Structures are given as structure tokens and as C-alpha cells.
Amino acid sequence: MNRIGIVGLGLIGGSLGLDLRAQGYEVIGVSRRQSTCDRAVELGAVDHATVDLSALGTAEMLFLCTPINAIVPTLEQVLPYLRPEAIVTDVASVKTPIVAPATALWHQFVGGHPMAGTAEQGIEAAQRHLFDRAPYVLTPQPNTPTELVDIMTTLVQHLNSRLYICTPEAHDRAVARISHLPVMVSASLIASCTQEDGQTLELAQSLASSGFRDTSRVGGGNPELGVMMARYNRSALQAALQDYRAALDTVIEQIEQEDWAALAALLQQTQAARPPFVEEQ
Amino acid sequence: MNRIGIVGLGLIGGSLGLDLRAQGYEVIGVSRRQSTCDRAVELGAVDHATVDLSALGTAEMLFLCTPINAIVPTLEQVLPYLRPEAIVTDVASVKTPIVAPATALWHQFVGGHPMAGTAEQGIEAAQRHLFDRAPYVLTPQPNTPTELVDIMTTLVQHLNSRLYICTPEAHDRAVARISHLPVMVSASLIASCTQEDGQTLELAQSLASSGFRDTSRVGGGNPELGVMMARYNRSALQAALQDYRAALDTVIEQIEQEDWAALAALLQQTQAARPPFVEEQ
Numbered sequence: 001m002n003r004i005g006i007v008g009l010g011l012i013g014g015s016l017g018l019d020l021r022a023q024g025y026e027v028i029g030v031s032r033r034q035s036t037c038d039r040a041v042e043l044g045a046v047d048h049a050t051v052d053l054s055a056l057g058t059a060e061m062l063f064l065c066t067p068i069n070a071i072v073p074t075l076e077q078v079l080p081y082l083r084p085e086a087i088v089t090d091v092a093s094v095k096t097p098i099v100a101p102a103t104a105l106w107h108q109f110v111g112g113h114p115m116a117g118t119a120e121q122g123i124e125a126a127q128r129h130l131f132d133r134a135p136y137v138l139t140p141q142p143n144t145p146t147e148l149v150d151i152m153t154t155l156v157q158h159l160n161s162r163l164y165i166c167t168p169e170a171h172d173r174a175v176a177r178i179s180h181l182p183v184m185v186s187a188s189l190i191a192s193c194t195q196e197d198g199q200t201l202e203l204a205q206s207l208a209s210s211g212f213r214d215t216s217r218v219g220g221g222n223p224e225l226g227v228m229m230a231r232y233n234r235s236a237l238q239a240a241l242q243d244y245r246a247a248l249d250t251v252i253e254q255i256e257q258e259d260w261a262a263l264a265a266l267l268q269q270t271q272a273a274r275p276p277f278v279e280e281q
Numbered sequence: 282m283n284r285i286g287i288v289g290l291g292l293i294g295g296s297l298g299l300d301l302r303a304q305g306y307e308v309i310g311v312s313r314r315q316s317t318c319d320r321a322v323e324l325g326a327v328d329h330a331t332v333d334l335s336a337l338g339t340a341e342m343l344f345l346c347t348p349i350n351a352i353v354p355t356l357e358q359v360l361p362y363l364r365p366e367a368i369v370t371d372v373a374s375v376k377t378p379i380v381a382p383a384t385a386l387w388h389q390f391v392g393g394h395p396m397a398g399t400a401e402q403g404i405e406a407a408q409r410h411l412f413d414r415a416p417y418v419l420t421p422q423p424n425t426p427t428e429l430v431d432i433m434t435t436l437v438q439h440l441n442s443r444l445y446i447c448t449p450e451a452h453d454r455a456v457a458r459i460s461h462l463p464v465m466v467s468a469s470l471i472a473s474c475t476q477e478d479g480q481t482l483e484l485a486q487s488l489a490s491s492g493f494r495d496t497s498r499v500g501g502g503n504p505e506l507g508v509m510m511a512r513y514n515r516s517a518l519q520a521a522l523q524d525y526r527a528a529l530d531t532v533i534e535q536i537e538q539e540d541w542a543a544l545a546a547l548l549q550q551t552q553a554a555r556p557p558f559v560e561e562q
Contacts, residue, residue: 187548245530
């Protein structure tokens, strides 16, 4: 395999292009905007770029790197041009709503999720080694050809990412907990803190330090991304939110009842439970 | 004023001693443990140290740096030794339950809260410039002599801290929002994430990255400190938790009803509301 197509030249598509070209692949880029195509070539993220999907007709492998809601429609549009043996993958942060329809459209599809990012977006933010040491999840179906998984495994190794293979459902449940739930928890914190009266609000803003900074970070992030997560991973996120609300209610009740022994036990548990989530892999 | 006493030689007491000695003050330290006294002298945090409260009889000013629950009892114990004109202050992170009883015991009392810390505790963690650019809140009462506030203001300037003056109640409401609420929000996140089944929990632990790391940080911190916050700032924390739960319920409802326009509007508001809390002062 030598020629790789990338549709969607943003942070993820652009960064994939930089690393894949460095590995010797020829990369063809497609973006909706000519200016993004030009910039991607200038930055070295792709060898060629165009707004025309038919340019992907020579690609042996295709990465769909558009926003979540455009992935299946883009696959539909590009189908007439694909080589029969072409492998297609995507990079969406939610897998269940993508994998079944994409596989129905194209048998040689395997869902993927490279879990890396920066606060910046767009082709200007693209960088080499973005995926280095980051998780890369593949979500094959029972009928996915094993060669696809083998080829994707090699690519993931080229990116020096940490490979995980699981079902789309397991992926979505896991990211609901560790990625989508924190956004809603953190946004609710900011929303509730703005409810103080003017003078105390101003004091709170002045006194806030690293604890508030860290806990509120992802809740103050990109609103469109937050809505996408909720929209495309709704049922897993709802389950996570219900568990979260129950945990919060336990804390509220312990404080109301002044049951300090129970609160101490709970905080000891959370202190002990955190390291496996945050230790270097 | 030349001679300052510090009771409680931990991170805060020790760091205050280092900075105040560097400003030319003579610092007398008192700790319950002789080994802590010896170490504080070795580290240069105090000029002399002893387990005997009577040593504070020559101090013109006294910092109470014990854990919250020991501050008023310590003041009661040291009263017989204090010079009549001695000024007393404390460093507790909650002010309402301290200021009234402490002022009743000693008229020359003014509550204070230097808002700095590290992940480490104890005299070994003491460091110079810990309070540099950090907020230092003073909470005088209407009948607090103005000279006390003036003298404390000078000391706060010596530490290069940012001075705020407000009522104990306003302080406690503000820190409930930006410091104590985040701990409970963050602990609930960890508690709820451990509810996944074994395989998905393991995957979630492997995939967790900076979003989970930041949002869970303060919920995985010192359990005793978390209980102290809840115990001594209970009513302000309860009010903050009620507002938080209402904000969370709004998010849950928006997702349940698939009201993506409302969720987008809320996330735009939280994105816009965060900077005043986290921008450099």
C-alpha cells in the first residue's frame, strides 16, 4: 500500500498527513475549501490537494476526517470513485452511529479513533507526532475482513500510537465516561458558579485558582464539539450522567446528614480509584 | 513590630516563616512535635521552635496555622501567655466558624486566608515565595480595630500577595464555589466512572487522557481536607451544590429532549463565562 487519501484537512487529517508522508506514503488530500487545500500543501501535510472527491480514485486507503455528522454522507459521495479493494477508515470520536451504516455502504470499512488533540483546530494546528503514545482505537465488526485490521495495525504502529481493539459499543461507553461526561460535569460547574450575586461572583473570579481552573477546563471548551458528543453518543452519555447524578446525590446527602465518616470513606475511595485512569501507559 | 509567632509548622506556617524571616522578622515557632520544631529550625523557617505555647509570650503578632478544627482551641490555650497588645490572625480556608469565636476570645483578632498551596504537606514542603501573586483574603468584623487591618495589609504586601478584604460570609460563599464545590464535583466524577463493568472500566482507564485527568484532579486529593471543607463550610457548600445540581439537571434534560440548540447555547455561555475565573490577575 502506497497511496493514502484524506478527506477533511483539519487538525486530525492534517496531522495524519504529516506523519504518513514522513513514513513514505503518498497522501492525497480533499477539503471543501480551496484555501485549505493550498495551505495543506504548503504545510507539507499532503502531496496534492483538491476540492474534487474524484481525485481519491487512485487511493488504496482512505481516512475520513470530517466532523462526525459528515462522515457517512462523505462516504456516500466518494463511493462512485473508490477502487474496489480500497480500505476506508474514519477518525470520529463516537463509533456506534458510524460503523454500521459505513460498513453497509462499504464492506472494506473499519472504524477508528485516534485519541489525540490540542486546544487549537484546523490545518494550521496540524503537527507531527500528534498521535505519538496516544491511544488509537479500532472497532472492527465480526464480519470485518482480518486483513483490514492487520493493515490498520501496521499504520497505527507507524504513528507510534497505543492500539486498542474493541466493539463500537464498548468504545462509546468508555469515552462517554472519560471524555464526554467530564465536559458536561465541568460545564455545569461553570454554569452554577455564575449564579452567585455580583459582588461574590467578582470575588470568586478573583480567588479562583488551579482547582477551579482544572475542573472547569473542558466545560469551557468548543461548544460545537460538546453538542456533537452528546448528539452522537447520547445513550452512553445518558447512562454515564445517571450514574454521575447518583454519585453526586450521595455526596449531597452525606453533607446534609453531616455523615463525615461516610464522606471521608468516599473521598478515600476516589483518591485510590484515580491513579489507574491517569498513570502513564 | 518585630517578633512574630507561628503555631502549626506545616506547609503554610513553615512557608510564612521562611518569607517573614527573609523580611527581617524574628519568628518563634510552636508545633506539637519536637521533631517538627527541630526540622523547622534546620530549614530556616523559624528562629526558635518549641512545643511550649508559653514561648509565644514575647510575640507581637501571632499566626494560627493549625488545621481548621484546632484554631479556636489553640487560641484558647495560648491566651494566658499573650501580650495585651498582641495581634492574632489565622490562615484557615473557612472563615465564618472561626472569626466570631476567635474575636470573642481576643479582640485584636483578624481572620485571614492566604490562598496558596502545593500537592505536598508538612514542614518539608515549606518554600519561599509560596504566597507570591496569590490571593490573601482578610475578613475583618465591623468592630475590628483598623490598625490591625493596616498592619496585616503591610504584611500581605511583604509577601507580595494580592490583598482582598471582605466579610467572612462573602469569603466562605466564594470559596465554596471555586474551591470546595469543585472537590465534590470531581470526586463524584471518579466515583461514577468506577461503576462501569470490569472490561469497559479497564478500557476507560486506558483511554483516559487530559480531559479526565484535569476534571478528576481535585476529587482525587487529600480526603481529610475535603471533609474539613464540607464540615466547616457546610451551609455555603450546600447552597453551591444545590445550584450545581440544578445546572446538571438542565444539561441532562437538554440531552434527554435532544434540544441541541439549548445545549449549544449553554456551552457557549460556559465557554464565555470561564475566562474571568482563570485569567491571570
